[in-house]
Amino acid sequence: MNFISATGNADDLRDLEIYLEKAVSDDIFIKEICTPLIKGGKRLRPKLFLLCARTRKIYPAKKLLPLATALELIHTASLVHDDILDGAKKRRGVETLNAKYNAQIAVLVGDYLFAKAFQLVAENNYGDEVSLILSKLVKNLCIGEIAQDRALFQIPTLGEYYGRINLKTAFFLSTCCRLGGLISELENSEVENLANYGTSLGLAFQIVDDLLDFFGEEKITGKAVGGDLKSGVITLPVIRALQFEKNSAALKKILAQDKISLDDIKTAIKIISETDAVEYCKNRAASHIECARLDLPQNINQAVKFSLEQIADFVINRKW
Amino acid sequence: MNFISATGNADDLRDLEIYLEKAVSDDIFIKEICTPLIKGGKRLRPKLFLLCARTRKIYPAKKLLPLATALELIHTASLVHDDILDGAKKRRGVETLNAKYNAQIAVLVGDYLFAKAFQLVAENNYGDEVSLILSKLVKNLCIGEIAQDRALFQIPTLGEYYGRINLKTAFFLSTCCRLGGLISELENSEVENLANYGTSLGLAFQIVDDLLDFFGEEKITGKAVGGDLKSGVITLPVIRALQFEKNSAALKKILAQDKISLDDIKTAIKIISETDAVEYCKNRAASHIECARLDLPQNINQAVKFSLEQIADFVINRKW
Numbered sequence: 001m002n003f004i005s006a007t008g009n010a011d012d013l014r015d016l017e018i019y020l021e022k023a024v025s026d027d028i029f030i031k032e033i034c035t036p037l038i039k040g041g042k043r044l045r046p047k048l049f050l051l052c053a054r055t056r057k058i059y060p061a062k063k064l065l066p067l068a069t070a071l072e073l074i075h076t077a078s079l080v081h082d083d084i085l086d087g088a089k090k091r092r093g094v095e096t097l098n099a100k101y102n103a104q105i106a107v108l109v110g111d112y113l114f115a116k117a118f119q120l121v122a123e124n125n126y127g128d129e130v131s132l133i134l135s136k137l138v139k140n141l142c143i144g145e146i147a148q149d150r151a152l153f154q155i156p157t158l159g160e161y162y163g164r165i166n167l168k169t170a171f172f173l174s175t176c177c178r179l180g181g182l183i184s185e186l187e188n189s190e191v192e193n194l195a196n197y198g199t200s201l202g203l204a205f206q207i208v209d210d211l212l213d214f215f216g217e218e219k220i221t222g223k224a225v226g227g228d229l230k231s232g233v234i235t236l237p238v239i240r241a242l243q244f245e246k247n248s249a250a251l252k253k254i255l256a257q258d259k260i261s262l263d264d265i266k267t268a269i270k271i272i273s274e275t276d277a278v279e280y281c282k283n284r285a286a287s288h289i290e291c292a293r294l295d296l297p298q299n300i301n302q303a304v305k306f307s308l309e310q311i312a313d314f315v316i317n318r319k320w
Numbered sequence: 321m322n323f324i325s326a327t328g329n330a331d332d333l334r335d336l337e338i339y340l341e342k343a344v345s346d347d348i349f350i351k352e353i354c355t356p357l358i359k360g361g362k363r364l365r366p367k368l369f370l371l372c373a374r375t376r377k378i379y380p381a382k383k384l385l386p387l388a389t390a391l392e393l394i395h396t397a398s399l400v401h402d403d404i405l406d407g408a409k410k411r412r413g414v415e416t417l418n419a420k421y422n423a424q425i426a427v428l429v430g431d432y433l434f435a436k437a438f439q440l441v442a443e444n445n446y447g448d449e450v451s452l453i454l455s456k457l458v459k460n461l462c463i464g465e466i467a468q469d470r471a472l473f474q475i476p477t478l479g480e481y482y483g484r485i486n487l488k489t490a491f492f493l494s495t496c497c498r499l500g501g502l503i504s505e506l507e508n509s510e511v512e513n514l515a516n517y518g519t520s521l522g523l524a525f526q527i528v529d530d531l532l533d534f535f536g537e538e539k540i541t542g543k544a545v546g547g548d549l550k551s552g553v554i555t556l557p558v559i560r561a562l563q564f565e566k567n568s569a570a571l572k573k574i575l576a577q578d579k580i581s582l583d584d585i586k587t588a589i590k591i592i593s594e595t596d597a598v599e600y601c602k603n604r605a606a607s608h609i610e611c612a613r614l615d616l617p618q619n620i621n622q623a624v625k626f627s628l629e630q631i632a633d634f635v636i637n638r639k640w
Contacts, residue, residue, distance in 0.1 A: 085424040085428075103405075105466065108401070108466045111398075115434070115457075115462065118454070119456060121451070128443070128447065131438060135435045136435075138435035139432055139436060142350075142435065143350065147349065149422075
């Protein structure tokens with residue numbers, strides 16, 4: 001994601017790492033547990049926020065970095081709690097907290113990171129509006145995950161799938177862009193356009209993620225292959241493959257099992273590959289990215305616009 | 321806890337229930353899961369806040385109830401997450417979320433309730449200071465629990481025990497009193513006194529809680545007997561009993577086991593009863609309550625002061 005130089009905010013991103021480290025240094029146990037945890041993410045959410053916050057009015061980094069940090073902390077907290085839900089063993093290439101410690105620690109560390117995010121917002125005087133936007137963001141993440149949990153091993157309609165990935169991912173990316181636009185003092189319609197860019201980007205991101213869950217390389221994605229299916233989360237590649245009569249019976253048989261084995265996942269991948277599901281998902285993701293590009297406001301800082309377009313390219317072409 | 325009439329805030333407490341119900345009604349699943357969950361607590365935290373908010377400057381209930389609700393939501397969220405940690409089956413006399421649904425739902429519902437609390441604070445314009453106080457509160461709850469989790473089955477010193485119950489309980493009650501004092505526009509020293517009242521009250525509360533864990537009636541406490549010991553949390557009655565040479569070997573043997581059975585708990589209760597541990601804990605709790613009374617500021621609304629004294633009485637004499 002080599003978009004940084006375009007906006008000259010390489011310094012921001014270096015500083016972001018320092019802010020993140022500092023954010024988990026208040027307590028000795030938290031520091032020990034969280035320092036490895038916060039390394040190595042894509043930083044997509046803070047990057048989006050930082051770019052969108054530079055679309056017109058230019059604030060110094062000091063005013064932006066605490067909120068950028070809060071967004072990454074909320075993301076990290078939700079990953080930590082997701083990994084409990086999924087029983088995931090690996091994330092970002094390292095052991096998850098529930099694998100390394102236990103579910104208890106993972107619950108508490110996630111809670112801590114959420115609280116720390118709200119602390120950063122409050123102590124840097126972003127005001128109630130920003131705090132309100134973040135609280136709604138966290139609520140939506142939870143509502144999306146609860147809906148997902150209550151529908152495990154059920155085959156969702158395309159609409160249900162979109163509802164879920166919207167709450168899980170697209171709303172988050174959209175919120176980052178919206179917050180940036182607000183801070184940059186764009187006009188309302190421009191903020192909405194940026195937020196729409198974030199939504200489309202997020203839908204594409206999640207569809208690509210769902211493809212990578214089956215077809216990504218474990219070493220590159222940092223996650224075990226087939227994790228979603230194993231935990232009963234049925235995503236677009238499966239939804240699409242089920243539409244092919246020839247393949248649906250075998251797939252449904254796998255889904256009807258109490259426990260899905262590694263062999264089942266291999267079989268599922270083979271079945272999906274025999275359909276057009278991969279192409280179908282790629283095309284869908286590409287068209288969301290097309291929408292994202294179209295939504296970008298015209299009269300904003302052109303270096304930022306270029307970077308936001310580069311992010312769109314990254315999302316569709318990424319291997320991790 | 322019949323202190324309500326003294327301050328004439330029976331209406332507040334009726335309204336609090338309405339606010340709480342409304343707070344969990346944004347989403348259909350959340351409503352279904354949380355409506356039973358929010359019933360039947362002592363409401364100690366919002367009560368303390370509401371009383372302390374009426375010590376001098378008198379605001380209308382509408383200004384106070386959202387924050388009172390937020391405090392109870394944070395408490396409920398932490399209970400929900402605690403119950404995952406402890407593997408508890410019952411709370412407030414009803415099934416815990418992890419027993420009724422699963423740990424996943426319990427994680428997410430807790431997250432939701434935390435976020436909802438911050439939403440209530442932000443959308444009612446309490447400002448960044450209140451949000452900051454709440455975020456530090458949640459952080460402290462987590463730090464306390466993490467420290468507890470990392471020291472399971474280890475016998476704490478008295479100092480470690482106090483450190484833990486301070487973060488777990490006393491800091492929370494203190495925060496409720498502090499927030500009330502701030503809103504009531506007391507002088508700084510009076511706010512500190514109220515906060516100290518809350519700390520002492522909280523230490524007494526937790527010591528009584530730790531006694532009730534062994535000697536309470538399940539039907540009245542709503543929790544299974546010996547839950548702390550079973551999950552490896554060693555509390556004051558055990559710490560004290562271990563000081564008696566005659567009894568410590570048998571107790572240590574129980575603590576050294578991988579799994580603590582119901583029979584072990586019965587044995588532990590018998591051993592504790594043979595020492596002065598119960599009396600010792602009661603005396604300690606009583607002296608904290610004495611401190612709490614002494615910390616109450618003098619020149620505040622006398623009906624409120626009387627109610628705060630009644631709460632102190634309740635805390636020491638309670639059976640649940």
